[in-house]
Amino acid sequence: MxxxxxxxxxxxxxxxxxxxATVVGVRGSAPLPVGTSVAVDEDGNAVGSISGGCVEGAVYELCRQMLRDRRTPQRARFGYSDDDAFAVGLTCGGELDVFVQRIDPAAQxxxxxxxxxxxxxxxxxxxQVVDGPERLLGSTLSVLGGRHAxxxxxxxxxxxxxxxxxxxALRAGRTVRIDTGGQADECxxxxxxxxxxxxxxxxxLVFGAVDFAAALSQAGRFLGYHxxxxxxxxxxxxxARFPHADEVVVEWPHRYLERTSVxxxxxxxxxxxDAKFDIPLLRLALDLPVAYVGAMGSRRTHDERMRRLREQGVTENQLARLRSPIGLDLGASTPEETAVSITAEIIAQANHGTGRPLTQSTGPIHRPSELASYR
Structure with missing residues (x-):
């Protein structure tokens, strides 16, 4: 959704x-994760995709039927068909469970x-209740984080x-499926x-108003970062130099990091x-509970930076968190290519990816997301 x-x-x-229509279950290889939705209004307008094109037509018809007949919510399963190349199915070989329901804004x-x-x-x-007693299927309940109401x-x-x-108890920018109830004192x-x-x-947080920062701020904005x-x-x-940044701050980097929320x-x-900026900033950043800390510079700059940080009392465990030189080895040279290199490393670390070409790895392409606490 x-x-x-x-x-x-x-x-x-x-x-x-x-x-x-929402993906509620995935088995094997499938193009889009649980929680991805398609919606169709009463005029036949559609938005979204759940399979990258494989089963969109069939799902669209289910949605139209749901609106026309006002049916109770229902489940449908789509998988690959070896017998008929033109049959509705997933050419990637996986299976999708799709839950379809009618939403009336006036009633909900x-x-x-x-x-x-x-x-x-x-x-x-x-x-959204997607499995259980028929009378509860499709029931929805919203929790507003700011008020916890x-x-x-x-x-x-x-x-x-x-x-x-x-x-x-959940906090992630993704959708997860949970099982609950079955206990008399709970549900x-x-x-x-x-x-x-x-x-x-x-x-x-991008420190250093350089050309690389302009490209990185654009890439970060594209990925949904503030x-x-x-x-x-x-x-x-x-x-004016950083039109894609949400904010531009003039302040010593470590002082800004001390007062801002992370x-x-x-x-x-x-x-x-530049050591006069880098050292006090990295000393602080490596002691904070952030997802990623990376620093730009040559191998020589990196070695000198590590020496100075050790002199400042930064521990080896803290230094192990530092991504320096920053980014993945993509052969990048331009600011734009370097921004892709850096954001690729941020994505890989956030999702526990290896950064290796998929042709050199085995197993599932998509990993189940890890859960964090919701605030």
Missing amino acids: LNIADTLHRWCREARPFAL PHVSTALSEIAQGRPVAVA AYGRVDGGPADRAVADRAR PERLSVLVHVHASRPRL VTVCDARPVFATP DERTAVCVLTH
Whole structure:
């Protein structure tokens, strides 16, 4: 659902009913993850994709049928067909379980509220019952992160509390499927719930107002980061030079890092390769619970930087977190190529990727995402 949240928000504002088809299970190789959705309104307008094209036509027809007949929510499974090359199926060889339901914004105003919060960048979790007693299928409940308030309903009783509590315990910009209930003191009925979790944008802190920073801020913005460029030199740190940054700060880098907020998703990129900026900044950054710390410079600069950091009391465990020289070996030379190299390393570290070509690896291409606590 998060992949089409902007359009769904507009449809809800217009009180436009729609059918929502969501991937709730994946087996084998499939192009898109659990939580990816397609929606179709009553005029036949469609948005989103769940298979990269393989089964879109069949899902579209299911959505149209759901709107026309006002059916109860239903499940459909799509897989590869060896017998008929033109049959509906996934040519990648995997299987998808798809859950289709009708959403009426007038009858489910909390969905509109949740989508409005998402549009404003606030953390939200939308829980959707995709397996369990038929009377509860398709029930939705929203948890607004800023207020931790829950809206909507599953059964109007213990299931509401159980689902809301589980949704509050999640924090990731992705969708996860959880099982809950089955206990008399919690929720007597066993439920499988898809929780669409929208987190606030992660931060990319770029230190050093250089050409590489301009390209990196554009790449970071494209990847969904809230990008800050910071440099102590006002003549270089200007919004005009960094139009893709969300903010440009004129301040000594380590002083800015001391006062700004970071979390376990924050990426810190040090592009100054100037010891008077780098050393106090990296000493602080390597002691913070951030996702990524990288520093630009030659091998010689790196060796000198490591020596100075050790002299400042930075431990070997902390130094092991430093990605220096920054980026993956892509043979990059231009600022734009270097930005791709750096963001590729950030993505690989966030997802525990190897950075190797897929042709040199075996096993599943897509790894299940790890869960973190929801705030």
